[in-house]
Amino acid sequence: VIVKELERIKTAFTTPWGTYVYVKMPFGLMNAGATFQRAMDVAFSSYINDFIDVYQDDVTVFSEKRSDHLQHLEKMLLRCREYGISLNPKKCHFGVQKEKLLGHIVSKEGVMIDLER
Template sequence: MDGFSGYNQILMVEEDREKTTFITFWGTFYYKVMPFGLKNARATYQRAMVTLFHDMMHKEIEVYVDDMITKSTSPEQHLKDLRKLFARLHKYRLRLNSTKCTFGVKNGKLLGFVVNERGIEIDLDKVKAIREMLEPKTESEKTEWDSECQKVFEKIKQNLKNPPILVFAVQGRPLILYLIVLDESMGSMLGQQDEVGKEQVIYYLSKKFTDCEKRYPALERTCCTLVWVAKRLKQYMLSHTTLLVAKTDPIKYILEKPALTR
């Protein structure tokens, strides 16, 4: 579901309206509702949605700015969830764009991904350009492209033909967190074993180190990676036992009292 001109459904405070003043050929005007283009409009709208739907979010619905989805495990429950959502929308006089709403489907595109009962998949239309990309052939720019580069390039394109499906975390089973720490970047994968013991992917994360972080020793970069990943995956790690897999032991390093030196 999609909000109808979502930002315009938020009223401007009386004393702030004059701050949106603009001049036209017909005169000087200001907005009575929140216009598009304001620096904090997106955050303001998201905060309003959290305030209005906080008790339903991460349960019956998910809301990201003006995109809204109702998730249910059965058709009967779906109708109940929709009635509850529509009652809340009616209470606060919020409107939906009917041309962008779809109901009763088992899969759909959300925030650039395909979401279905199996999990979260990559929209193949989004990666079509990469899969059909040719190796660099620009003669005006100096490029080092050897057989090893071509091999990795082809492997990436091959993996994008059958990308992994991100599954949902199952309660009662431990999670497995893999960390990889390089000289200039960090990465992690959160997974979980299914009923037959096969590991399934839940989440991927990656980030470049800052100039300061690049100067850390290897073990400290690993600790830095663990802290950053733990903050990003807080909702998973608080509700599950998490097993850490890394080349070094950052937890032992973090918990040990550092020796004081002059």
């Protein structure tokens, strides 16, 4: 999320090497989490609860059939491109049957607490 130019001064901080301002919203700012969530909700609004769930920077694509899943992934990736959302390939897991998510194990059987957590 880009910080408006007139608002950047509010993010200023000083180090021994100079004074800096944020150009993009850091997570530590008050209301940053809610602002980021709203931005993600807007980006994926037409897909949320249909085949996408979003919590902050965790985007989950779910599908009943593998053929549908490929189409859903394509729509999600196109939406990321459209809204300038970057993905970290090291954190992406595609086509999995079971996954740890926000302290839970999610699979076709349902949602269970991750006991390793």
